Amino acid sequence: MLRDIEKNGIVKWEDVQASRGCPGEGRAKKGPVAVIECLQEIPCNPCETGCRFGAITVGDPITNLPVLDEEKCTGCGTCVAVCPGLAIFIEDESKDGPEAMVSVPYEYMPVPERGAEVRATDRSGQVICDAKVVNVRKPKGFNKTAVVTLAVPREYVHVARGIAIQ
Amino acid sequence: MRETDIAVIGAGPAGLAAALACGESGATTLLVDFMDAPGGQLIKQTHKFFGSERQFAGTRGIQIPDIIMDQLSKMPNVALMWGTNASGYYADSGVLTLEDGARFIKAKAKRVIIATGAAEKPLAFENNDLPGVYGAGAVQTLMNVHGVKPGDRVLMVGSGNIGLIVSYQLIQAHVEVVALVEAAGRIGGYLVHAAKLRRAGVPILTSHTVVRALGEETVRAAVVAEVDQSWQVKPGSEREVACDVICLAVGLTPLVDMMWQAGCEMKYVPALGGHVPVRDENMRASNPAVYVAGDAGGVEEASSAMISGEIAGISAARSLGFEVKEADARLAQLKADLAAIRSGPTGEKICAGIKCATVCGGEW
Numbered sequence: 440m441l442r443d444i445e446k447n448g449i450v451k452w453e454d455v456q457a458s459r460g461c462p463g464e465g466r467a468k469k470g471p472v473a474v475i476e477c478l479q480e481i482p483c484n485p486c487e488t489g490c491r492f493g494a495i496t497v498g499d500p501i502t503n504l505p506v507l508d509e510e511k512c513t514g515c516g517t518c519v520a521v522c523p524g525l526a527i528f529i530e531d532e533s534k535d536g537p538e539a540m541v542s543v544p545y546e547y548m549p550v551p552e553r554g555a556e557v558r559a560t561d562r563s564g565q566v567i568c569d570a571k572v573v574n575v576r577k578p579k580g581f582n583k584t585a586v587v588t589l590a591v592p593r594e595y596v597h598v599a600r601g602i603a604i605q
Numbered sequence: 606m607r608e609t610d611i612a613v614i615g616a617g618p619a620g621l622a623a624a625l626a627c628g629e630s631g632a633t634t635l636l637v638d639f640m641d642a643p644g645g646q647l648i649k650q651t652h653k654f655f656g657s658e659r660q661f662a663g664t665r666g667i668q669i670p671d672i673i674m675d676q677l678s679k680m681p682n683v684a685l686m687w688g689t690n691a692s693g694y695y696a697d698s699g700v701l702t703l704e705d706g707a708r709f710i711k712a713k714a715k716r717v718i719i720a721t722g723a724a725e726k727p728l729a730f731e732n733n734d735l736p737g738v739y740g741a742g743a744v745q746t747l748m749n750v751h752g753v754k755p756g757d758r759v760l761m762v763g764s765g766n767i768g769l770i771v772s773y774q775l776i777q778a779h780v781e782v783v784a785l786v787e788a789a790g791r792i793g794g795y796l797v798h799a800a801k802l803r804r805a806g807v808p809i810l811t812s813h814t815v816v817r818a819l820g821e822e823t824v825r826a827a828v829v830a831e832v833d834q835s836w837q838v839k840p841g842s843e844r845e846v847a848c849d850v851i852c853l854a855v856g857l858t859p860l861v862d863m864m865w866q867a868g869c870e871m872k873y874v875p876a877l878g879g880h881v882p883v884r885d886e887n888m889r890a891s892n893p894a895v896y897v898a899g900d901a902g903g904v905e906e907a908s909s910a911m912i913s914g915e916i917a918g919i920s921a922a923r924s925l926g927f928e929v930k931e932a933d934a935r936l937a938q939l940k941a942d943l944a945a946i947r948s949g950p951t952g953e954k955i956c957a958g959i960k961c962a963t964v965c966g967g968e969w
C-alpha cells in the first residue's frame with residue numbers, strides 16, 4: 440500500500456509520532472527537544488555526526504532511520520541546520536503562557552529578523568496562524584541555513600513547520 | 606605528442622575524485638573538461654549533500670570543487686585543461702584527441718578514466734519545442750551559475766531528486782512553482798525533499814503528466830492530465846495550468862560515446878539510464894586501459910560518483926604499478942560506502958542495475 444506521503448509529499452504527524460525520531464508526549468514540556476521528521480530510509484547521517492550530545496543514532500547501514508534519545512537531546516538546534524533534508528524541528532512547550540516555541544530551518548531570502556511578525560505554515564504550506572520570530576540563529580557552522588524560532592499558539596506546536604515566504 | 610600516465614575525462618564530482626586519487630599516487634595525470642572551470646554539475650548544486658562525512662555530507666555541492674581543487678593544484682604531477690573537448694579516443698594507440706577551441710591536441714595516455722557524466726532525457730508532448738520548455742539542467746545553470754531567472758511561473762515535470770531540488774531552488778530564487786507533476790504513482794526522489802517543497806506550498810501531483818504546451822511565441826500555459834497505471838491519459842482529466850516555463854526533469858542517460866569508440870563491451874541497463882560499459886568492481890571496462898567513473902557508468906547521486914571516481918583512480922594508478930597508500934583498505938572502505946549508500950529501498954533499483962552491468966564474478 441502506498442503511503443499518502445509517497446503520493447503528495449505531505450508528512451503526517453501520526454507517522455512522525457510512530458517513528459523513533461520523535462520525542463515522547465510531554466518531553467517538550469520539560470524543555471526544547473528535536474523532532475525528526477525523516478521517514479524514508481535514505482543514505483544520510485549528518486544529523487548523527489552533527490549532534491555533539493550523541494542524541495541521534497543512525498548507525499550502520501547509513502540508510503537506517505534516525506533514532507532520537509530524548510534524554511540526551513538539549514534542543515540546541517544544530518541538527519536542524521545540518522540536516523540536508525531540512526527534516527528536523529525543535530519543539531519547546533516549557534514556557535508558561537499561551538505560546539509554544541517551534542524552531543524551523545530556513546533557506547529563503549530575506550531571513551526574517553528577530554521580533555518580526557510572520558505567518559506560520561503547516562506541512563502542506565497552508566497558513567495556519569500568526570507567529571512571532573523570537574530567535575534567529577545563523578552561525579558559520581550552520582553553513583547558510585538559518586534556524587528560526589517561532590512563538591505560536593500552543594495548539595500548533597506539532598503543526599507549525601514553516602514561515603510563509605514574504 | 607603530449608604523454609601522460611592517466612587521463613581523466615570530465616572534472617565533475619567523479620572526475621575530480623578520480624584525478625585526486627591518481628595525483629596522490631604520483632602518476633602523471635591529465636584532467637580535462639570542456640567547461641571553463643572544474644566542478645561539472647557541482648557548480649549549480651547549492652543544496653547540502655546527503656551521504657556521510659566521507660562524501661562531504663552537509664557541504665553544499667558548490668563548495669566541493671574548491672576543496673578538491675585546493676589539493677589538486679598543489680600536485681605538480683597533475684595537469685589541468687579546461688575549455689577543452691575530448692573529441693576522440695583511439696584504443697589501438699591509446700591516443701586521445703583534444704581541442705580547446707584554438708588548437709587540436711593529441712595526448713597519449715596509458716589509462717583513461719571516463720567521467721563524462723550524463724545528459725538529460727527529453728519528453729515528447731505537443732508543442733515541446735516552444736520557447737519556455739527547458740531541461741532542469743538549463744534552468745539550474747541559468748539561475749545558479751548566471752543569476753538569471755528562467756521565468757516567473759514554472760511547471761516542473763518529474764519528481765526525481767533533480768525535479769524536487771530544482772523546484773526548491775526556484776522558490777529560493779523567488780520564482781513560483783505552480784505544481785510538480787509526476788507520471789508515476791509515487792514520488793521518485795527523497796521524501797524529505799518532497800516534504801520541504803510541500804511546506805513551501807507546491808502541489809505535488811503524482812499520476813499526472815504534461816500533454817501539451819500552449820502559447821504562440823512562448824509558453825503561456827501547460828495542459829496537464831491524470832494518467833492511469835498503464836500511463837494512458839484519463840479522458841476528461843485534462844486541465845490548463847498557467848505558466849511561462851515548463852521544466853523537464855524526467856531523467857538522465859549516461860554519456861558513453863568514448864566508451865563505444867574505445868570498443869568497450871556495452872550493455873543496455875534501464876535502471877542505470879541507458880547504455881553503460883560492463884565493468885569490474887574496480888570500475889575497469891572490458892578494454893583494460895579504460896575505467897569508468899560516476900554517472901557515465903550509470904546515473905546515480907553525486908556522492909556515489911565521488912566514490913566510484915576514487916575507486917577508478919586508485920585502481921588505474923595501481924594497474925600501472927604506482928604505490929597508493931593503504932590501497933586495499935581504502936578500496937574496501939569505498940566499496941563498503943557504496944554498498945551502504947545503495948542499501949535500503951531507495952537503492953534497490955540501482956543495485957539491480959549495477960549487478961547487471963558488472964562482469965560475472967566481479968573480475969575480468
Ligand code: SF4
Nearest residue numbers: 490512513515516518
Ligand atoms: S537539538 Fe541538539 S542535542 Fe538535540 S538532537 Fe539536535 S543537535 Fe542533538
Ligand code: SF4
Nearest residue numbers: 477483485486522524
Ligand atoms: S540528516 Fe536529516 S535527512 Fe539525513 S538522516 Fe538525518 S534527519 Fe534524515
